[in-house]
Amino acid sequence: MLRSTPPTQFTARGKSHQLPQYLPDATLGVVRHLTSQEVANLGIKGVVVNTYHLKTQPGTEVLNRFQGIKNFMRWPGLVVSDSGGFQLFSLIQKNPRLGRIVAEGVVGYSGPNQQHKTLFTPEDSIKIQFQIGSDVMICLDDFTPPTADAKRLAESVIRTTNWAARSKVEFERQLEIAGFSGWDDPKRPRLLAPIQGHNHLEWRRQSAEALLEIGFDAYGLGGWPFTAEGKFDYEFCELNAQLTPEPFLRFALGVGTPQNIVRLFGMGYRLFDCVLPTRDARHHRLYIWAESLIKLPKTANELQQLEAETNPWVQSLYINRGVYAQDESPLDRHCDCPTCQTYSRAYLHHLFKVKEGLAFKLATQHNLRFYARLMEILAVQN
Ligand SMILES: [Zn+2]
Structure with missing residues (x-):
């Protein structure tokens, strides 16, 4: 301690x-x-x-x-x-x-x-x-x-x-x-x-x-x-x-x-x-809050409790999988990044499929926002 x-x-x-x-x-x-x-x-x-x-x-x-x-x-x-x-x-x-x-x-x-x-x-x-x-x-x-x-x-x-x-x-x-x-x-x-x-x-x-x-x-x-x-x-x-x-x-x-x-x-x-969030983004791996979560933790204590009790509270979404080709939802419904606010999973899946550089940008933005959000929650002490 x-x-x-x-x-x-x-x-x-x-x-x-x-x-x-x-x-x-x-x-x-x-x-x-x-x-x-x-x-x-x-x-x-x-x-x-x-x-x-x-x-x-x-x-x-x-x-x-x-x-x-x-x-x-x-x-x-x-x-x-x-x-x-x-x-x-x-x-x-x-x-x-x-x-x-x-x-x-x-x-x-x-x-x-x-x-x-x-x-x-x-x-x-x-x-x-x-x-x-x-x-x-x-x-x-x-x-x-x-x-x-x-x-x-x-x-x-x-x-x-x-x-x-x-x-x-x-x-x-x-x-x-x-x-x-x-x-x-x-x-x-x-x-x-x-x-x-x-x-x-x-x-x-x-x-x-x-x-x-x-x-x-x-x-x-x-x-x-x-x-x-x-x-x-x-x-x-x-x-x-x-x-x-x-x-x-x-x-x-x-x-x-x-x-x-x-x-x-x-x-x-x-x-x-x-290097994980940026490198993973380039390899189609996106970090999202577990889909079972009803609301996000607000404080360091709540997040630590989540880590101790919920497995997993963070999931990997592999956007290149065929299952996302027609998915109209955002990457992560809890995320406030520009990618999630604007585009669907299907669009990002498509951009990766046609090897468009924008795919890397949109994916990197999302993963970095996930990590930045973690820091914002950990900064709130209770
Ligand atoms: Zn996002």
Whole structure:
């Protein structure tokens, strides 16, 4: 049980942001198929961009010219920049010829025979995040898959601590260059450190304690919250939450399904980012409130009760199924998104069938509104 209350807002660059928040993936400075204004109109308050990808395209020269990603993509809300670590490690794990992790940072090999060698360090990641101009920056960490053995976990925790310490030094150096008065400046961006150690109690505790000692604004749920059998590991998430007491902001990195989010909200997590709603929308999978629900929950308590008692309270509607070809009803009768307010299931089914780009937009809008609505309900405490 939580001893104190998690924060209901936090400030970054002098601006206050309401919690909880779900942040869709805008890896390359765009939530795919939508304009920034369309995303904001859905009630989405923040996005996550990717440092490593933005460094490659459009590149730091363009980012500097536009004074950061917010102005470039005309996004009025919160921007969190991911360090790029997860993408690099996924790449290396899939194909070890593409790079390796060393004490200094991540070495990448490219070119036809992997003859080009580049080094991406924790310092590089912070420098680029300043050029991106994000509100919350994330330290480069050494990510491990659930299958990592004890030796690899230990290595990951030690390296993550070292890299976080180096990131903070670089962060403070960049604050000075950018004209902030230092760590205590209320107008500065925030810095988050992911905790590693997978589900190994002792290593995760050591990781959290070492990072708390260095001192960050927020702490992330690092690693994959899944068991070796592929089941979502709530115990792991609970432990991670207990290791980062209030008033720190807890970010459930990469989480999750609507059910995962409601459960982790109960553990004190207040920031969530996940590719599921946008990626699923592109693959015809739409999130809808269970058709058996007479009315929607209005408060965090009611939603948590629903999660505990009703199975399922959220359903998947696969719009490409033939059964929807003549269905005149909206995707979800409880939804107030522009898609549900205007079009039928039959029309969206038809757009997907003729491979019309508008299908992706209408589906993405709906799924993002579902997640934004979840946040609006969770924000109401009783
Ligand atoms: Zn809708």
